[in-house]
Amino acid sequence: MDGSGLPEIRSTCPYCGVGCGVLLRPDGEGGIAVRGDPEHPANHGRLCSKGSALGETVGLDHRFLSPVVDGEQSSWDDALQLVADRFSDTIARHGPDSVAFYVSGQLLTEDYYIANKLMKGFIGSANIDTNSRLCMASSVAGHKRAFGTDTVPGTYEDLDEADLVVLVGSNLAWCHPVLYQRVLAARKSRGTKIVVIDPRRTASCNDADLHLALQPGSDVALFNRLLSEIYESGAVDPGFVAHTNGFDSALDAARNEQASVTGLNDRQISEFCRLWIATEKVVTIYSQGVNQSSSGSDKVNAILNCHLATGRIGTPGCGPLSVTGQPNAMGGREVGGLANMLACHLDLENSDHRAAVRQFWDAPAIPEAPGLKAVDMFQAVGDGRIKALWIIHTNPAVSMPDADAVRDAIAACPFTVVSDITGATDTARLADVLLPATAWAEKDGTVTNSDRTISRQRKVIDAPGQARPDWDILAEVARRMGFTSAFDYASPAEIFREYAALSKVAAQLGRDFDVSGLSNISDTHYDDMEPRRWPVTSTREGGRFFGDGAFFHPDGKARFIPVRFKPPAARTEPRFPFRLNTGRLRDQWHTMTRTSLSPRLSAHLSEPFLDIHPADATALGLSAADLVRVTSPIGSSILRARITDSVQQGNVFAPIHWTGETAPSARIDALVAPVTDPVSGQPESKAGVVSVTRFAAAWYGFAVSRAPMSPQSDYWALSRTEQGYRAELAGSAPVPDWEAEAQRLFGSRSAKVASVIDAGRGIARVALHEDGVLTGALFASPSPVAVMRDYLQSLPGRKAVDPLSGRSRADLPNPGPVLCACFGVGINTILDAIETKGLITVDAIGEALGAGTNCGSCRPEISDLLHAARTREAAE
The missing domain is CATH 2.40.40.20 (Barwin-like endoglucanases)
Structure with missing residues (x-):
């Protein structure tokens, strides 16, 4: 224990689908200390820069703490009754498909389950979809087509045992750095080779043995070529293929493919194929570069075809691995959070599955057809088919495609509810009703990561103000809509038990998802639950799928899917080259x-x-x-x-x-x-x-301030600093009075103003002080402003400082822009160490400065600095 006297609490990081365990220690004053959990199987104590900084995100400045209706504070009773009444009235007038929920991988599994149960079982519509649709829906579709269910075959331990890891459309070094460190550890211990398939040269390429910079969208052509080479070289596993259907059709499609559309030359393609075929233990990791495509499902199946053909699936060190972008994208898949699924991997369009779920829930109706997927849903909001919308923990006015149209659709929707922790989002500002929900450190429930590991997310600090858990908000609205007994829950543990019991029904119907071994878990054992990889039954826990050749199609076999390259939907042209x-x-x-x-x-x-x-x-x-x-x-x-x-x-x-x-x-x-x-x-x-x-800017600007600024220029980008805020600015029209503009920007008309203005050259430097303390400084010029930004952002709030030179004194250190976010190490600090201490390796810099020794995601950039330094030395 530290000085707070409070113990560490085991929980789960709320960022990506790696699902890292964290140890959280509250300080008793609303803050928390964070470190990686060395006993969690996903990360063994490692955290990325975002996870390491979680303690800096739990303040209350950004929170709204009571319900808001039409811009005015409201009681929970009034707000929830309004939501229930408006949804009920809309359904009564226009039918169940006139309402929709848009939810998020930020929800815990128990929250997700209640939202899905309410919409599909009791409202009677399938119009519930999730921002996970933007992340991994193509992987779901590919899995179901090949395996019969949305099953992730392998585990993270496969990364430790693989001899070749292929990253397809995945910048693992930046987006899932804890997993990337496992790959690098395997490289060091067993010589694992790394191939990156990505149009860009990303940080993941720095350690790659081969980078295939293919043309965007051409992954199917590359993996079809691989499938053809697998066949031609005799690498097909006939014993395993006997457990499949459709191999000949998939091979015919592959052999008719033109690999030249990839933009790669024959040598590059041949090298990749030889390496893949000659290496028995291969893991193919894929992410958004595969999924986020108009042919994403085909890309997934092109990858799966190659693993099925060689039997490299479901055994140690082998298999495809979809890495997800959100902490509970997998949990959302499991509870049916997508518009075309039922809970526990049951199929919405299967009448037996619908009947089973309806009976289990004692529900009035289960929709027979899929609901509106995310893009279609917001188009339906825009054209008036959706008249009541509930958005939970996501920001579609920014994150959806055609975001301007989505923003306008939400604004025009007759009734929009937003559940979130902050009202300061593009979406929340459009809501008729804002409901304050608990944030990650105040939540209690479970999440599932990318390799099927269920982990507990535990409450560490009390919810502020009137914030309530999402499951509680949803269940209360359901009760007020008349569905009293079906939503009479007292705790997340009670919801989890029901969900686990439903999974037994799903297993009896031939589904993969089964956690029925936890259906009688006590509240105490739920509170203490360690990470568990599903399935969890009376006879089995965890492990891999499909190594035994048993799949989930009705005939028990996998299916090869014949796929052909389809170019991206939009074509370049002279107007859009x-x-x-x-x-x-x-x-x-x-x-x-x-x-x-x-x-x-x-x-x-x-x-x-x-x-x-x-x-x-x-x-x-x-x-x-x-x-x-x-x-x-x-x-x-x-x-x-x-x-x-x-x-x-x-x-x-x-x-x-x-x-x-x-x-x-x-x-x-x-x-x-x-x-x-x-x-x-x-x-x-x-x-x-x-x-x-x-962009024809008349002026460029840079500003620092102690308090939030109010930019109004054509371009501005605002970010937080240790001392306040900084902003990059630019405008297309001249500013007639820079002192007045600075006062408006910083919201201070009474501050003492100091300035250096050269109207002829279009240069202005303005500083504002109150009681001798710098409150803000603005720098403007006709070209991008050349000042020491990192030095200047340290000045607000300090007394007797004159920032107008824009530079630090020669005797003051200038660490430069931060490169290692985990330890706050700047570029200039690293360059100085390279020059003065003769450091020549990334490890040596890590030993001297700490940079790159935590999550490792800055190591590629440190390597680039070393390379640039060596290049300069050689030139000299």
Whole structure:
């Protein structure tokens, strides 16, 4: 115990699908200390930069603490009665399909179960879908087509035992760094080789033996070529293929494929095929680059076909592994959180399954047809078919494709409820009713990670204000709608027992998901439950699937799916010549409602950007740090140009995280067309088409402040710092009075103003002080502002400082931009150590400075710094 006298509590990280265990110690004052749980099987004590910074995200500044109705505080009684009445009235007038729930992988399994039970069993509609539709629906579809169920065959231990790990559309080093460290550990201990298949050169490529920079969307062609080579080289396992159907059709499709569409040469493709075929223990990890595609399901099945053909599935060190983006995306799949599923992997369109669930729930009705998937759902909101909408713990006004249209649809919906922890999101600001829910450290329940491990998320601190658990909110609304006995729950443990009992029914119907061994778990044993990998029955716990050749189609066999390359839905053309790829950053999460609260997570890459190839930048007349307008057929954004050969010529990349709260011109999903995979309904977010032009800024600015700012320019990006806030700014119209603009920006008309303004050159520097303390400083010029940003952001709140030079004194250290977010180590600190201490390896820098020794996700960038230093030395 520490000085607080409170013990550590075992819980689970609320970020990605790795499902890392965390040890949390409350300080007794609303804060918590966080460290990795060395006993959790997912991470063995490791955490990424985001997990390490969880303690910085539990403050109350961003929280709303009581229900809000039409912008006014309300009681729970009034708010919940209004929600129940409006949903009931809408259903009575327009039918059950006139309402919808849009939920989230941020929900715990027990929350998810109640939402699904209410919508499908008692409202009688399947109009419940989840933001996991944007993440892994294609993997679900591929699994079901091949295996008969949505089954993840292997476990994380396969990464420790594999001799070849293939990363397909996965920047594992940044997006799932704890798993990536397991891969690197296997590389060190057993010589595991790494292949990265990705149009971009990402951080995961630094340790790769082979990087295949294929053309966007061409994965099917590559894996079809692999399947053909598997056959031609005699590597097919006939004994295993006997447990399957459709091999000949899949092979015929593969042999007629033209691998040239990948853009790879024959040597690269042959090298990959030889390596894959010659290595018995192969794990193929795939993520959003595969799933987020108009042919995502086919990409998944192209990968699965190769593992089925060789029998490399369900045995140690072998198999396909879909890594999910959210902490409980798997739990949502298990409880039927998708519009086309029932709970416990039962099929909505199977009459026997519907009857079984209806009987188990004693429900009035189960819908016979799938509901509206995410993209279709918001189109139905927009055209008036959906008249009452409940959004829970997600931000679709930013994260959905065609985000502007989604935002407008939500705004026009007759009745919108949002359950969340903050009202400061693009979506929450559109709600008629805001319901304050508990945050991750206040929740109690379970989550399931990417390898089927169920872990407890435990309450560590009390819920603030009037915040309530999601299951409790949903169950209370259900009771007020008249479904009293079916939703009379007292605890998450009671919900979990019911869910586990339903899984026994599913198992009797031939489904894979079975945790019936936990159906009688006591409240005490639920509280104390250790991580458990399903299935959990009276005869079996955990392990791998399919090594025995037993699958879940009616005949017990797997199915090969014949697939052919289909180009991305949008085609480049003279008006839109660039292919847009979108994705995640190392230190940010979704729309940053949590990670933006941490100054150190914002310190690495603090503003939105567009990666563009040097040749394309030259052709467009772009220079480093220019702003660019990126335009698609449906929307436009302004981003900072980052010129880099990590993207191919003709391709650009932008991160997904910025919102109307942090950088309104950079809402990147406003550019992404609502095109979906016809099988999975998952949107294509990796292959849009755009034009890029230089943004004609009349001025550029940089500002730091102690309090939140109020930017109003064409472009601005706001982030937190240890001392307050920083902002990048730009405008297309001249500013007539920079002192007045600074006062407006910082919200202070009474502060003492100091300025240096050269109107002729368009340069302005303005500082505001109150009682001798710097409250804000603004720097502007006709070109991108050249000042020491990291030094300046440390000044607000300090007395007797003069920031107008924009530079630190020569005798003060300047660590530079943070590179290692875990330990706050800056680029200049690392460069100085390389130069003055003669450090020549990443490990040596880690030993000297700590950088790269926690999650390891900054190691590729440290390696790049070392390479650049060696290159300079060689040139000198």
